[in-house]
Amino acid sequence: xxxxxxxxxxxxxxxxxxxxxxxxxxxxxxxxxxxxxxxxxxxxxxxxxxxxxxxxxxxxxxxxxxxxxxxxxxxxxxxxxxxxxxxxxxxxxxxxxxxxxxxxxxxxxxxxxxxxxxxxxxxxxxxxxxxxxxxxxxxxxxxxxxxxxxxxxxxxxxxxxxxxxxxxxxxxxxxxxxxxxxxxxxxxxxxxxxxxxxxxxxxxxxxxxxxxxxxxxxxxxxxxxxxxxxxxxxxxxxxxxxxxxxxxxxxxxxxxxxxxxxxxxxxxxxxxxxxxxxxxxxxxxxxxxxxxxxxxxxxxxxxxxxxxxxxxxxxxxxxxxxxxxxxxxxxxxxxxxxxxxxxxxxxxxxxxxxxxxxxxxxxxxxxxxxxxxxxxxxxxxxxxxxxxxxxxxxxxxxxxxxxxxxxxxxxxxxxxxxxxxxxxxxxxxxxxxxxxxxxxxxxxxxxxxxxxxxxxxxxxxxxxxxxxxxxxxxxxxxxxxxxxxxxxxxxxxxxxxxxxxxxxxxxxxxxxxxxxxxxxxxxxxxxxxxxxxxxxxxxxxxxxxx
Amino acid sequence: xxxxxxxxxxxxxxxxxxxxxxxxxxxxxxxxxxxxxxxxxxxxxxxxxxxxxxxxxxxxxxxxxxxxxxxxxxxxxxxxxxxxxxxxxxxxxxxxxxxxxxxxxxxxxxxxxxxxxxxxxxxxxxxxxxxxxxxxxxxxxxxxxxxxxxxxxxxxxxxxxxxxxxxxxxxxxxxxxxxxxxxxxxxxxxxxxxxxxxxxxxxxxxxxxxxxxxxxxxxxxxxxxxxxxxxxxxxxxxxxxxxxxxxxxxxxxxxxxxxxxxxxxxxxxxxxxxxxxxxxxxx
Numbered sequence: 001x002x003x004x005x006x007x008x009x010x011x012x013x014x015x016x017x018x019x020x021x022x023x024x025x026x027x028x029x030x031x032x033x034x035x036x037x038x039x040x041x042x043x044x045x046x047x048x049x050x051x052x053x054x055x056x057x058x059x060x061x062x063x064x065x066x067x068x069x070x071x072x073x074x075x076x077x078x079x080x081x082x083x084x085x086x087x088x089x090x091x092x093x094x095x096x097x098x099x100x101x102x103x104x105x106x107x108x109x110x111x112x113x114x115x116x117x118x119x120x121x122x123x124x125x126x127x128x129x130x131x132x133x134x135x136x137x138x139x140x141x142x143x144x145x146x147x148x149x150x151x152x153x154x155x156x157x158x159x160x161x162x163x164x165x166x167x168x169x170x171x172x173x174x175x176x177x178x179x180x181x182x183x184x185x186x187x188x189x190x191x192x193x194x195x196x197x198x199x200x201x202x203x204x205x206x207x208x209x210x211x212x213x214x215x216x217x218x219x220x221x222x223x224x225x226x227x228x229x230x231x232x233x234x235x236x237x238x239x240x241x242x243x244x245x246x247x248x249x250x251x252x253x254x255x256x257x258x259x260x261x262x263x264x265x266x267x268x269x270x271x272x273x274x275x276x277x278x279x280x281x282x283x284x285x286x287x288x289x290x291x292x293x294x295x296x297x298x299x300x301x302x303x304x305x306x307x308x309x310x311x312x313x314x315x316x317x318x319x320x321x322x323x324x325x326x327x328x329x330x331x332x333x334x335x336x337x338x339x340x341x342x343x344x345x346x347x348x349x350x351x352x353x354x355x356x357x358x359x360x361x362x363x364x365x366x367x368x369x370x371x372x373x374x375x376x377x378x379x380x381x382x383x384x385x386x387x388x389x390x391x392x393x394x395x396x397x398x399x400x401x402x403x404x405x406x407x408x409x410x411x412x413x414x415x416x417x418x419x420x421x422x423x424x425x426x427x428x429x430x431x432x433x434x435x436x437x438x439x440x441x442x443x444x445x446x447x448x449x450x451x452x453x454x455x456x457x458x459x460x461x462x463x464x465x466x467x468x469x470x471x472x473x474x475x476x477x478x479x480x481x482x483x484x485x486x487x488x489x490x491x492x493x494x495x496x497x498x499x500x501x502x503x504x505x506x507x508x509x510x511x512x513x514x515x516x517x518x519x520x521x522x523x524x525x526x527x528x529x530x531x532x533x534x535x536x537x538x539x540x541x542x543x544x545x546x
Numbered sequence: 547x548x549x550x551x552x553x554x555x556x557x558x559x560x561x562x563x564x565x566x567x568x569x570x571x572x573x574x575x576x577x578x579x580x581x582x583x584x585x586x587x588x589x590x591x592x593x594x595x596x597x598x599x600x601x602x603x604x605x606x607x608x609x610x611x612x613x614x615x616x617x618x619x620x621x622x623x624x625x626x627x628x629x630x631x632x633x634x635x636x637x638x639x640x641x642x643x644x645x646x647x648x649x650x651x652x653x654x655x656x657x658x659x660x661x662x663x664x665x666x667x668x669x670x671x672x673x674x675x676x677x678x679x680x681x682x683x684x685x686x687x688x689x690x691x692x693x694x695x696x697x698x699x700x701x702x703x704x705x706x707x708x709x710x711x712x713x714x715x716x717x718x719x720x721x722x723x724x725x726x727x728x729x730x731x732x733x734x735x736x737x738x739x740x741x742x743x744x745x746x747x748x749x750x751x752x753x754x755x756x757x758x759x760x761x762x763x764x765x766x767x768x769x770x771x772x773x774x775x776x777x778x779x780x781x782x783x784x785x786x787x788x789x790x791x792x793x794x795x796x797x798x799x800x801x802x803x804x805x806x807x808x809x810x811x812x813x814x815x816x817x818x819x820x821x822x823x824x825x826x827x828x829x
Binding site for chain 2: 062074075078079082085150151152154156158159163164249250254255256289290291292293294295296298320321322325328329332333336337339340343344346347348350351353354355356357358359360368371372375376379380382383386387388389391392394395396456459460461462463464465466467468469470471472473474475476
C-alpha cells in the first residue's frame with residue numbers, strides 16, 4: 001500500500017507495479033508472465049525428468065527392479081510404470097518445452113524484438129499462464145488418482161475407454177489437456193495479434209527477426225491443431241461418461257478415428273515444439289557468427305512451408321493400423337517432402353556460419369549441438385517415413401531414439417541456447433562460464449550415450465513402453481541407463497548454474513554479445529526494465545533486423 | 547566434434563554389417579545386437595535391402611553436416627577469421643540445396659513405394675491364419691483347417707524349462723508351414739494390440755471391430771519370436787508371440803492333433819457374435 005502513495009495520480013507512473021504475490025498472480029506484464037512460464041517449465045522439467053529417470057532405472061537390467069507395491073502386486077506396478085511413461089510424455093511436451101519456448105521466451109522476447117511495449121492482450125496473457133499452471137496440477141492429480149492414466153500420451157481408445165480405464169484418472173487427464181489446450185489457443189491468439197499489429201514503425205514483416213517468425217508460425221499451428229485435439233478429447237470424455245460411442249466398435253464407432261484426430265493434432269504438435277527452437281538457433285547463430293542470417297526469406301518461408309505440410313502428414317504415425325496401401329503411399333510421399341525445408345534450414349545455418357567470425361560462447365555451443373542432433377534425428381525420420389520399412393521400426397526403441405533426438409534433445413538444446421543467450425537480459429546477471437561449458441559437454445555426452453544405443457535396441461526389435469524385456473536386449477539398455485545418469489547429473493548442474501547466476505552472476509551490460517547482436521532486445525538495458533519501448537523505436541531506416 | 551566423428555564411424559559400419567552380414571540364426575535378437583534380426587521372410591529381406599540404401603544416405607548426410615561444421619569451427623572461429631564476410635544470399639546455392647535433397651528423396655521414394663505395395667498383399671495365398679489380440683494373450687484360429695482355435699499365453703519366469711527364452715516363451719506356440727504363402731487376418735477382442743514379429747517383417751495392429759490383412763511367407767523352418775507392439779495395458783510387455791515354422795508334412799500332421807486337442811466343445815460356431823447389450827469381455 002505504501003507504493004500507492006508514491007505512485008503518480010491515476011497510477012500512470014510507469015515504474016509502478018504491484019509487489020509481492022499480487023505482482024505475479026495478477027500480472028499483465030509480458031516479462032513477468034514470461035518469467036513465470038520459465039519457472040513452470042523448470043518445475044515441469046524436474047517432475048518429467050524424474051519420471052524418465054525412474055523409467056531408465058527400471059530398464060537398466062532385465063527383470064523387475066523396483067516393484068514399489070510388493071510381491072504379488074505386479075499389476076499395480078506395471079500400471080504405475082505405464083503412468084510414468086504417460087506422465088513423462090505429457091509433462092515434457094505440454095509443461096516443459098511449450099511453456100519454455102512459447103510462453104517463456106516468446107512472451108519475453110517477441111515484444112522486445114518487434115519494439116512493442118507489451119503483448120496485445122495483457123490480461124489474456126495472464127489467464128493463459130494460470131490455465132496452464134492449473135492444467136499441470138490437474139495432470140499430477142490424475143497421476144495419483146486410482147492407479148492413474150496408463151494409456152500413453154496417445155490415449156488410444158479402447159484402452160482409454162471407461163471399460164479399460166474405469167475411475168476418474170483419465171477424465172482428469174482429459175480435463176488437464178483441455179485446460180492446457182485453451183491456454184495454448186489464447187496464447188496463440190495473443191502472439192498472432194501482437195506480431196501482426198504491434199511491430200514498431202518500419203519493422204515490416206519481412207524485417208522481423210526469425211525468432212518472431214518462428215513464434216508466428218507456431219501460433220498458427222497451435223490455433224489450428226489444438227481445437228482438433230479438444231474436439232477429440234470431448235468425444236472421448238462423452239464416450240467415457242455419457243454413453244456416446246464415437247470410438248466404441250460395439251456402438252458403431254471406430255478406435256482408429258481417434259488416432260486420425262489425435263495425430264492431426266499430434267503431428268503439428270511436434271513442429272509446435274521444435275519451430276521456436278529453429279527461431280532461437282537462428283538468432284544465436286547469427287549473433288555469434290557476427291553475420292546476418294543467410295537466406296532470410298528462405299528461412300522464414302521454410303518454416304511456413306513446414307507448418308503447412310505438417311498438417312498433411314499425420315497418418316505416418318499410423319502405418320501399422322491397417323490403412324489402405326494407397327493411403328500409406330500418399331503419406332510416405334508427403335512425409336518425405338518435409339526433409340526439403342528442414343534441409344534448407346540446416347544448410348542456411350551452416351551458410352550463416354560460413355565466412356563468419358564465430359565466437360563459441362555457451363549459447364553458440366548449444367546451437368551447434370542443436371544442429372548436429374537435429375540432423376541425427378532428421379535422417380532417422382527420413383527412414384521412418386517409409387511405410388514399407390516402418391513395419392520394422394514402428395513401436396520399437398528406434399522410434400523412441402528418433403523422436404528424442406529430433407524434438408526432445410534438439411528442443412532442449414535450443415532451450416538451453418535461448419536460456420544462456422538471454423539470461424543476462426532477463427535477470428541482469430551472466431551465467432558462470434566454466435560451469436556452463438561443463439554443462440554443455442556433460443549434457444551432450446549424456447544424451448548421446450542415452451539415446452544412440454536405443455537405435456540398436458529398436459532395430460533388434462525391442463518394443464516401446466514395456467517394463468521388462470527379453471534378456472538379449474540387456475546390453476544396450478544398460479548403456480542407455482548409464483547415459484541417463486550422466487544426463488541427470490548434468491541437469492542438476494544446470495539448476496545449480498541457475499542458482500549461481502541469480503545469486504552471484506556478473507552484472508551484464510545492455511549488449512554483452514557485441515556487434516553481432518542486432519535485434520532490439522539488446523538496445524534496452526539489462527535486466528530489461530519493467531516497461532520498455534514507451535516510445536516506439538523507429539526502424540524505418542535500419543537494415544532488416546535478422 | 548571430431549572425436550564424435552571418429553566414434554560414429556565404426557558404429558555405423560557395425561550397423562551396416564549387423565544388418566547384412568549374418569545368416570539366419572534363430573528368429574530373435576542377440577546380445578549387443580546393433581542391426582536388424584536376420585530376415586526370415588521375403589518382406590524382411592526387402593526391408594533390409596532398402597534399409598541398406600537408406601542407411602548410406604543417412605550416414606552421408608550426417609557426415610556432410612558434421613564435416614562442414616568441423617571445417618567451419620576450425621576455419622571461421624573468431625581467431626582464424628577476425629573479419630566476418632557480409633554474404634547473405636547466393637541464389638544458385640539456395641536452389642542447389644533445395645533441388646538436390648528433392649532428387650535424393652525421389653531415389654528413396656521409388657524403392658520405398660515398391661516395398662510398400664509388395665509387403666501389403668499377395669495374390670495367391672495357400673492358407674489363412676486369424677490372429678485375435680486379447681488382454682493379455684493371443685488367440686489363433688485356422689479357418690482353412692477346421693476352424694480350431696487356441697490361446698497362446700506367456701510362460702511365467704519360474705516355469706521356464708532350460709533353453710526357453712524369458713518373456714518370449716508361450717504355452718501353445720503358433721505352428722505354420724514354411725515356404726507357404728499365408729494370409730494373416732487380425733482383429734481384437736478388447737483394446738488395440740499389435741502382432742509384431744521382427745525377423746519376418748510383420749507388424750499390424752489388432753483393432754476391435756475391424757479385420758486387417760497382410761501376408762507372410764516363412765523361408766525356413768525354425769522358431770520366430772515377437773512381442774505385442776502397441777501399449778495395451780498393464781501386461782503389455784508380457785504377451786509374446788512364438789511362431790514355430792515346420793515343413794508342410796509336419797504341419798499337416800500337427801493340424802490333425804490340433805483339431806482334436808483344440809476341438810470346440812460348444813458346437814460348430816467359428817464366428818463370434820457380439821451379444822446385444824453385453825460387451826465382448828463379459829462372455
